[in-house]
Amino acid sequence: MTHRIKWLLMLGVLLLATATAVVWLNVRGEAPLSDAPPQAPTDAATIERGRQLATVGNCQTCHTARGGAPYAGGRGIATPFGTVYAGNLTPDPTHGLGQWNSDAFWRALHHGRSRDGRLLYPAFPYNNTTLVSREDSDALYAYLRSLPAVPQPNRAHELDWPYSTQAALAVWRALYFRPGAYAPQTQHSAEWNRGAYLVQGLAHCSACHAPRNALGANSNMLDLAGGLIPLQNWYAPSLNAPREAGLQDWPLEHIVALFRDGRAPGAQVTGPMAEVVQHSTQHWTDTDLRAMATYLKALPRVDTPPPQAQRPTPSRTLDLGAQLYGQHCAACHGDAGEGVPDAYPPLAGNRAVLMASPANLVQTVLNGGFSPATAAHPRPYGMPPYLLTLSDADIAAVLTHVRRSWGNQADAVSELDVLNLRGTARR
Structure with a gap:
């Protein structure tokens, strides 16, 4: 009995210490509110x-x-x-x-x-x-x-x-959560620091681009390594990896154009990022746009291996994908995935097509892909949704065709991939 009481006391002390630490961590640095x-x-x-x-x-x-x-x-x-x-x-x-x-x-x-x-x-x-x-x-x-x-x-x-x-x-x-303040980095320019302050702070880019654990958090909540946006099932790609959404190799003018106009040479925004451009970044000042571009271009580079086709795909799936592409996609994106300048993006060599996660491709086919209306492109071209037109097997087949054609070498998309991405998204 004495041994049990001792353990209960120790447990009580541990719980009290934990509760005290939690309370302290939640009030540290706070000053009383003025009246x-x-x-x-x-x-x-x-x-x-x-x-x-x-x-x-x-x-x-x-x-x-x-x-x-x-x-x-x-x-x-x-x-x-x-x-x-x-x-x-x-x-x-x-x-x-x-x-x-x-x-x-x-x-x-x-x-x-x-x-x-x-x-x-x-x-x-x-x-x-x-x-x-x-x-x-x-x-x-x-x-x-x-x-x-x-x-x-x-x-x-x-x-x-x-x-x-x-x-x-x-x-x-x-x-x-740790309350903090932006500390300028003296080894960088004032423009870089302004961009870092915007991206890390009020623009809250990491709210989408940070990978999350089961509790919806990350040990570094300012991380920009990319992750699946919960419930939306869009993948916010890594801003560190040039094979995803890293901008390290882009000219500054192209980065500015992407956030101001919704498109740049060979790229355009869609999905949740289109909403960001629509309601936010196209209205930024030129100075802030260039500061953000300077910071994003200078992010530490993470070179990921090139995509590879790993899962074998039955020939009937490839044949179905080619047939569906000809019926629904080629008129806009071209027989060879070349796209149409200033209208429909190319699919050959498109890094959004080649990313390991097929989430954005699946969501685009299901729900359509639409760029934001901006001053430079007030009436952008869009892609219709195929939610009610194509089955999960059809979508998997046509996306596998796109990811395996015209020099693309990304992995196949399975019917289960589509089912998971379609079935758990709340809209």
Whole structure:
């Protein structure tokens, strides 16, 4: 009995120490909120800078429900743990930021904690916004306070237990969140540092391009090594690997064009990245676009081996793929996968075709591929969806044909690959 009591005491001490560590890790660096009243913005230049920063962060896209008032919240963000609903960022005094002062807003960005003390869910990317400077936070606050107040109530999150609890969130944050600040790298130029500040911070590129574990996290939440976007089943390719989406070998002008116009020589954006260009990067200043391009071009290079065809494919599958390609694809992409300049991308040698993960190809065939409308391409060409036209076996066959033709040597796509990517995506 004495031995058992001793072990129970030791377990109790361990649990208490763990709980104390979790609490400390969640409050470290936080200063008490001031009781200053909310400030009405008056400086037009600060408001305009805040508007530009909100565009960099693509804040309106998440904080605007379909058909709803801008920034009034209500959009559901599906996660593997349930649905998180974006909050109302208008200055409404009951449901929005009307009672928030600039200190409370800064605490939300920097510490991931709401005005009332609640820990925020990381669907709001505070692992990135913690790097935003206080000056930029105040400019964002001034812009949001200048918006029309919308009395739109916030929707309660619909999360599974225990992910819905503050205790579980506190443990997650203790493991994966560290409040910080951007530290300029003196060995790099001011332009590089500006690009790093944007990419790592408010633009939160790693929210999609970081690989995630079962808890939706990474030991380095600023990692850009690529990963499958949960539930969307689009693959955000590595920004370090030139065989995926690395830009180390691109001219700066082409990188700028890709983010400003949605396309560059031999490349165009589609899927979730098309939404980013549509609502955010095409509206950046030329200075910020070039800074981002400078930083992305200088990312450490990871040279991956060339793609190889590993799985044997029955000849009947290859024959079916060639037949389907001729029926549905060749009119736009060409008999030899050469594409049409400024209209339809080439498939021969296309690195999106050759990536190890076929996720983006499957999603494009299922749901269509559409570039963003930009000033340079106001009426872009698109690809229709084949969700109701082709079976999983058909899609696997035609994609295998594309990945094995015209010098392409990527692995085959199986019917099971298509089933997995189609069946688990929430839309």
